[in-house]
Amino acid sequence: MVEKIIDMNSSQGHMRSTSYKDKDDDEEEVQLPGFRFHPTDEELVGFYLRRMVDKKPLKIELIKQVDIYKYDPWDLPKPSSVGDKEGYFFCRRGRKYRNSIRPNRVTGSGFWKATGIDKPVYSLEGEARDCIGLKKTLVYYRGSAGKGTKTDWMMHEFRLPTTDNSTSAATVNAKISDQEAEVWTLCRIFKRNVSYRKYTPDSKQLSTKRQQPPINTSSKKFLSSGI
Numbered sequence: 001m002v003e004k005i006i007d008m009n010s011s012q013g014h015m016r017s018t019s020y021k022d023k024d025d026d027e028e029e030v031q032l033p034g035f036r037f038h039p040t041d042e043e044l045v046g047f048y049l050r051r052m053v054d055k056k057p058l059k060i061e062l063i064k065q066v067d068i069y070k071y072d073p074w075d076l077p078k079p080s081s082v083g084d085k086e087g088y089f090f091c092r093r094g095r096k097y098r099n100s101i102r103p104n105r106v107t108g109s110g111f112w113k114a115t116g117i118d119k120p121v122y123s124l125e126g127e128a129r130d131c132i133g134l135k136k137t138l139v140y141y142r143g144s145a146g147k148g149t150k151t152d153w154m155m156h157e158f159r160l161p162t163t164d165n166s167t168s169a170a171t172v173n174a175k176i177s178d179q180e181a182e183v184w185t186l187c188r189i190f191k192r193n194v195s196y197r198k199y200t201p202d203s204k205q206l207s208t209k210r211q212q213p214p215i216n217t218s219s220k221k222f223l224s225s226g227i
Helices: 003-019 043-052 176-184 194-201 203-209 219-225
Strands: 089-094 110-114 121-123 130-140 150-160 182-191
Touching: 043 121, 043 130, 043 150, 043 182, 121 150, 150 194, 182 194
Parallel strands: none
Antiparallel strands: 089 182, 110 130, 121 130, 130 150, 150 182
């Protein structure tokens, strides 16, 4: 469904772009006038991140691949023309030490610090509402660890659960290796005082929040690791 919308927007954007030739004849990126990229957590994990791990790129690059830890948050590449003031990036998770499972989240001027354990992202389709991904919230600190100053920059880091921690066979794609699912993340980065209102749960999310199914024992163990 999302692909159909993208294809439709692509064709409309191409048609409309002819009227903007006087403005910029050499523009390389396809412009989508009036389109704003505001995907839900479920869409980010179940569609965009899933396709990235599956190596099925979209015709339009809505989310760029960037090593976000090479940049301070205010120096990150500007959001796509179809986005807003928040940025969306695919990023490979580096390791803090060669034999460690802890990710390296240090940048030039500071570091990203997790605010808690991973939260499950559920599919709202069907009755089972499977856990299709994991979401971690991080805050950016300027300075070194232990002496850093908290800033208003925040990040939501999404990743796919590994096979052993999926709640049902429907959430596991045989073509996706656990290693690939663990390496790739999708990050939403924004400044808190600007973007907090945008992530207020909608009525559908609020109605299902109280009915979230319990996470099985293996998932709880995985989430509590805080990786």
